[in-house]
Amino acid sequence: MSFNSDVAKLLDEISAMLELLEENPFKVNAHARAARAIEGHSGDLRTAAEDRKALLAIEGVGPKIADKIIEFARTGRISEHEELAAQVPPGLRGLMGIPGLGPKTIRMLWRERGITDIAGLKAIIADGSILDLPRMGKKAVEKIEHAIKFAEQDTGRMHLGVAMPVALEIVARMRAVPGVAHAAYAGSLRRGKESVGDIDILVSTTDPAGAAEAFTTMPGVVSVLASGDRKCSVRFALAADLGRWKAEGRSGDVEHRASAQVDLRMVDEDSWGAALMYFTGSKEHNVRLRERALKKGLTLNEYGLFPDDKDPAPPQQRGVKPVAGRTEEEVYRVLGLVCVPPEIREDRGELALKATPRLVEIADIKAELHAHTTESDGSLSLAELAGAAESRGFHTVAVTDHSRSSAFAGGLDVRRLKAQRKAIEAARGATGGITILHGSEVDILADGRMDFEDETLAWLDIVVASPHASLGQDPGAATARLIRAVGNPHVNILGHPTGRLINKRPGLDPAMAEVIAAAKEHDVALEINAHWLRLDLRDSHVRAAVEAGCLIAIDCDVHRMNDFDNLLYGILTGRRGWLPPEQCINTWPAEKLHAWLARKHCAQG
DNA sequence: GCCGTTTTCGGCCCGACTGTTTTCAGTCG
Numbered sequence: 059m060s061f062n063s064d065v066a067k068l069l070d071e072i073s074a075m076l077e078l079l080e081e082n083p084f085k086v087n088a089h090a091r092a093a094r095a096i097e098g099h100s101g102d103l104r105t106a107a108e109d110r111k112a113l114l115a116i117e118g119v120g121p122k123i124a125d126k127i128i129e130f131a132r133t134g135r136i137s138e139h140e141e142l143a144a145q146v147p148p149g150l151r152g153l154m155g156i157p158g159l160g161p162k163t164i165r166m167l168w169r170e171r172g173i174t175d176i177a178g179l180k181a182i183i184a185d186g187s188i189l190d191l192p193r194m195g196k197k198a199v200e201k202i203e204h205a206i207k208f209a210e211q212d213t214g215r216m217h218l219g220v221a222m223p224v225a226l227e228i229v230a231r232m233r234a235v236p237g238v239a240h241a242a243y244a245g246s247l248r249r250g251k252e253s254v255g256d257i258d259i260l261v262s263t264t265d266p267a268g269a270a271e272a273f274t275t276m277p278g279v280v281s282v283l284a285s286g287d288r289k290c291s292v293r294f295a296l297a298a299d300l301g302r303w304k305a306e307g308r309s310g311d312v313e314h315r316a317s318a319q320v321d322l323r324m325v326d327e328d329s330w331g332a333a334l335m336y337f338t339g340s341k342e343h344n345v346r347l348r349e350r351a352l353k354k355g356l357t358l359n360e361y362g363l364f365p366d367d368k369d370p371a372p373p374q375q376r377g378v379k380p381v382a383g384r385t386e387e388e389v390y391r392v393l394g395l396v397c398v399p400p401e402i403r404e405d406r407g408e409l410a411l412k413a414t415p416r417l418v419e420i421a422d423i424k425a426e427l428h429a430h431t432t433e434s435d436g437s438l439s440l441a442e443l444a445g446a447a448e449s450r451g452f453h454t455v456a457v458t459d460h461s462r463s464s465a466f467a468g469g470l471d472v473r474r475l476k477a478q479r480k481a482i483e484a485a486r487g488a489t490g491g492i493t494i495l496h497g498s499e500v501d502i503l504a505d506g507r508m509d510f511e512d513e514t515l516a517w518l519d520i521v522v523a524s525p526h527a528s529l530g531q532d533p534g535a536a537t538a539r540l541i542r543a544v545g546n547p548h549v550n551i552l553g554h555p556t557g558r559l560i561n562k563r564p565g566l567d568p569a570m571a572e573v574i575a576a577a578k579e580h581d582v583a584l585e586i587n588a589h590w591l592r593l594d595l596r597d598s599h600v601r602a603a604v605e606a607g608c609l610i611a612i613d614c615d616v617h618r619m620n621d622f623d624n625l626l627y628g629i630l631t632g633r634r635g636w637l638p639p640e641q642c643i644n645t646w647p648a649e650k651l652h653a654w655l656a657r658k659h660c661a662q663g
Numbered sequence: 664g665c666c667g668t669t670t671t672c673g674g675c676c677c678g679a680c681t682g683t684t685t686t687c688a689g690t691c692g
Contacts, residue, residue, distance in 0.1 A: 084675060088664035120665045158681095160690050195683060245692085258692085289679055291691095321692080323679095336677090341692070348676045353668080359677055372678070 060567050061104040062096055065127055068139050069093035071151070075142040077161045078150055078168075091118045094342065096127075098404060100602040102571050107131030117405065149175025156209045158201055166191065176206060215253035216296075216318055217560060218627050219590025222247065224294065225257050228276070228320060235272040237265030239327050244337035250401045250630025252560055252593045256319040257294070258337050266324040273322045280317050288324055293317040329361045329374075331385035336360035342405035343398075350393050350409070356381065363389055401633035406601075417633040418612070420625060422645040425454035428499065428522050428553060428585065428613035433478055434459035435467035436617045440485050440494075443616065448492040450622060453648040456495040456520045457482060461509040463501040464526055470498070472514055493648060495519040495655070499553055504528035504535075506542025508549070515548035520655050522585070522613075524553030529565050536566040540573045544582040548658050551611045552577060554587040554594040562591070570599050574606045581657075583609040583643050586635075588628025589621065600635020610635075610642050 073089035095118040106112040113124040153164045167173040182188040225243040232241040245258030263269045274282045283291040325333040351358040357366040362383025364373035382392040390397045402408045430436030447455035460469035482496045497520035501509035523543045558565030612628040639645040
């Protein structure tokens with residue numbers, strides 16, 4: 059856990075506890091909003107906490123919350139948090155994790171019956187006494203029972219790479235339904251977040267009932283949570299699709315969730331753009347857009363942008379004609395904004411843009427610079443790897459098998475590395491269309507030394523230096539380790555810099571600003587490892603690196619043929635970090651890329 | 664508790680669905 063997420067977590071908990079205590083809802087919201095702003099803040103607040111002005115510059119952080127952050131930096135605690143925690147039983151937060159149970163219901167259960175945890179709730183359901191409480195009928199209680207079961211088996215948010223194939227399949231099915239003109243996935247999935255809570259699908263249709271019917275009876279639907287004219291929610295089985303991930307997964311890769319919530323929204327064609335924006339979010343971005351609309355005498359909802367006539371009834375129900383709504387571009391234009399790519403709609407400065415930024419795209423990528431073969435732990439031969447890269451339209455592929463310390467992965471020693479060079483030279487003669495570089499994914503040892511001597515690193519074409527072991531070391535040691543690694547004169551790329559696995563392993567927690575500065579100084583590119591379990595660098599670190607002018611590599615860390623498909627997730631993460639193509643070395647023309655790599659290596663083997 | 668191209672005080676986004684209700688409260692996104 060980084061300092062930023064520690065602070066964000068405490069502020070979030072303060073918000074939740076204030077809500078349970080029936081405090082001013084705007085105060086509740088202010089803490090929640092500050093928590094989100096801090097979680098997504100690209101700089102390390104550990105240092106900013108010394109400078110009150112820097113904290114106040116963050117949107118959503120005012121004088122009171124700034125003081126709380128400073129208190130946490132100095133003492134490791136926030137006294138207000140502790141005072142609240144003394145008033146709110148800890149089990150109540152567990153209850154808040156049950157879908158369908160909100161603060162009002164939980165407060166009522168607590169005040170009326172002294173329920174403070176899931177066990178207590180189960181007890182009054184079992185003896186039937188819950189039915190005596192207000193608004194607690196038979197159906198409501200059944201729903202709560204169902205939700206408890208779900209909450210107890212839920213393992214948290216889904217990985218991006220698990221949700222995306224499901225969303226693509228559902229979108230394809232919905233496009234084939236009669237009456238459906240457009241179908242797309244929206245929500246945090248469209249914004250490319252590393253994990254998503256649910257899957258949002260949007261369709262424009264002339265036949266909502268038909269679309270709803272098709273959706274709720276689709277193969278894979280295990281239960282229907284809600285079904286109306288405008289919106290349906292289902293739980294969708296993941297098991298069927300998991301075979302693919304299971305088959306290709308390394309140990310620990312398997313997603314344990316049995317099902318995912320999928321929401322379908324149905325709109326008219328005239329509302330398509332407004333609805334797509336609305337359901338893409340983020341919530342914070344949308345709030346900003348609505349505020350801007352109101353200042354222009356307009357009101358924005360998922361049906362369109364309307365003149366604001368102060369009538370409390372929704373304009374679309376009164377036959378008011380929208381001034382925009384068919385496309386996203388149109389809505390942004392009428393609001394006086396440039397169209398903002400979905401990945402950066404997070405209320406982190408995107409609304410101040412004067413032109414739509416050109417962010418890196420899949421089609422820009424011309425090189426894979428981190429790939430394994432059967433020599434170490436990959437499943438592709440040299441020829442298969444080169445062929446696959448060439449068929450993707452790449453001009454370059456780098457063979458970077460593991461170094462000797464990664465014994466578990468069949469890491470190569472110097473002797474095998476030299477033998478591999480001969481094989482690669484032979485393969486170069488056989489393939490004309492693609493440049494095969496010979497490199498290594500060299501372990502960064504715990505103290506920052508490389509797993510090979512400099513004289514070996516010197517004759518390779520490319521060196522990707524990555525941490526694989528000692529991933530639990532303290533932040534100070536991790537920072538020194540990575541800075542020493544990028545200072546090596548032969549290192550080109552810092553591979554998966556933290557070694558984290560999303561939702562499974564936190565990895566290193568270095569002072570990223572210092573690592574970025576060192577990488578910039580030594581002309582080392584920081585990798586976005588595109589595997590959906592890694593996405594390392596993460597989005598906020600990419601943003602910080604981009605702002606610092608640091609180079610970025612987006613690589614699939616190919617072990618198997620399908621791994622090339624993970625490129626999408628690396629691209630989405632790069633875009634979330636506002637990465638322009640020219641700052642990503644994989645987009646460079648062959649001559650430029652090869653020359654850049656060669657500066658740190660001599661030719662002979 | 665935060666914020667300001669109407670405001671340093673008085674606001675703070677908008678709509679759908681469900682269940683328990685005779686007109687709405689609660690939750691969610």
